[in-house]
Amino acid sequence: MKRPLLNYHKNPLGILALAVIGIAPIIQTQAQENTKPTMETTAISELNNILLSEWTGPYGGVPAFDKMDLSLLQPAIEKGMEMHLKEIDKIANNPAPGTFENTIVEMEKAGKPLDRAFTYYGLWSSNISSPEFREIQQELSPKISEYSSKISQNKKLFERIKAVYDNSVKSPLEDDQQRVVQLIYENFAMEGANLDEKSKKRYAEINKDLSKLYTKFSNNILHDEENYVTYLEKDELDGLPDSFIKSAAKAAADRGKEGKYAITNTRSSMAPFLTYSDERKIREKVWNNYYSRGDNDDEYDNNKLITQILKLRNERVKLMGYNNYAEWRLQNRMAKNPENAINLMNAVWPAALARVEQEVADMQAIAETQDLDVTIKPWDYRYYAEKVRKDKYDLDSDEVKQYLQLDNLTQALFFTAGELFNFNFTPVEEGKVSVFHEDVKVWEVTDKTTGEHIGLWYLDPYARPGKRSGAWATTYRSYTTFNGKETVLSSNNSNFVKPAPGEPALISWDDATTFFHEFGHALHFLSSNVKYPTLNGGVRDYTEFQSQLLERWLSTDKVINQFLLHHETGEPIPATLVQKIKNASTFNQGFETTEFLASALMDMKYHTIDPENINPKTFEKKALKELNMPKEIVMRHRSPQFGHVFSGEGYATGYYGYLWADVLTADAAEAFAESPGGFYDKETAAKLVKYLFAPRNSMDPAEAYRLFRGRDANIDGLMRDRGFPVPAKANEKHEDKEEALQEENEKMKEDKGEEK
């Protein structure tokens, strides 16, 4: 549950979805090295812009990171878009009838220079940002939007796609070709390509209105985050950790209140404050500020915007004949329809509520030893939960860190990849491949048995100014074979604190888990065996599953005994300490599951009802009451601050996806645990690679999972993971499909370090 995704697959449709949202994409892409049409090469050399140029050098060509120049970026993107649109026009205006070869294959080939420019764009945006870059980004954003619309609204192009699709329904193509056609056709159709001119016009107006409402919604939240700061005096700091006090003092000084302590109105400030502060009255105030964001009955109140957004979304999908927004959105997700997602959530919900009751009882018992009058309120939950944690699961995170050396963990990743994927990682000698910062290291990935070159893996491990927070994975180039073989350039990016020279980089258990997680994305890229670029796309409720699963190898015996070694003594981490970490993982799951599910269920409710006269204020209250929401807990994101859902469309009816991926993760992990060879079982690993990693989106995810597991995933494993009782016949099924594409906003939210 958490973090990134980041295979930005650039196909026209992907970009088209961006146009709808109206936010500039970061698009990491597959670029084309070997077989360049002469015409295109001429065009590029005329422009003489290195950011558009073919990649040269070893390994099928690599990005010219050493020659990046920000002044070239805007002309490169603009020229790249122009070139791509020309190619699209050529495809659309081909006098010959539309065929797979002259339409789909040509679309898959098109836009390569732009892909390359976007690779650099993504790097500036994430790894080496600057105020100058952000200015360029703002200027480019509407232009990119416009460019996407030109493709998505190209009537002639869609007619050809439709012709190919209709023919393929009558006489099917090869499996992977059929799937490409289907994905491309469905994406266009989902964005209204089938509508008549009048409806298309209305469709575009709705999108324009929505994009303004989304921006306003998120700016209102920002306003309330910036303007409700709680300042503490020196005698109001009881219980707070030193590090927190230090940063609160700095936050106050930054706001001109030297000598005071600022609790800002963000999760990263609110959550630790509520966890540690002994000042109950102030806890209540901080809690109220945070959970009232966008809900203060003023000009920044978001409730009216929610109604407007829901009505416009509903009108838009009605144009295309859908009953509601959720039905439209989920058709190409693994869940396929709202019912499947709701059934899953309903299956977990009662156990979460039951656990909350136990948690509250545990807390009440502790509270009563201190103050007989306390009844646990929402602003007490984190505070007393922390006391229970200390009592039951005392875990010294500093002690754990001593066993987690970054270099060893990197070797642990390679070991795991070797065991499961038969991959070998060899350092690329310095200077052979250009990098954008001296800290970035590169490894070559080969097949352990045949020695065949598979790709490169770039690691940018340390925090620095201009690099965004969190951790993420991306590709500079993805695997394809349809136009000559392209190998993978994958990268992992983290924000570890760079150690002093000669010192080991020691990281926390959470960070080590994230390191494995992101590497899971990289392995998903590296193991791809798809022929066409479109098939590399991700599926929102599926693509976090592979990475989450890989996290499980961190605590396997082989990794522990070889790599989790004390940085001074060289001793492996003691089994008792590992057991403590595992025990602590079920801690507070009642709270976490309930606050999450309340938001996820509400997301689905909003998008399955008739929004005509909806008042979010009363609707939220009533819906929570019907759910028997515990009075001690509030939604993780209350409606007026639910940016995932209302400041864009990335997670609208998609918030459940975190849970969906968790179900798959837990169930697949149990497949390993039950195998004769455990987590290193060769047969299970082979199936894992064959069905769940290598096909990417060339296979229906539900079908792929069935081939791996011999059945659909069920929720039993997830319930065990969270320490919930497994229902006697809990067979909530998981089925189905895909989706690609991202926009920057979504990406940020998915990242580790960003909020779930």
Ligand SMILES: [Zn+2]
């Ligand atoms: Zn991820």
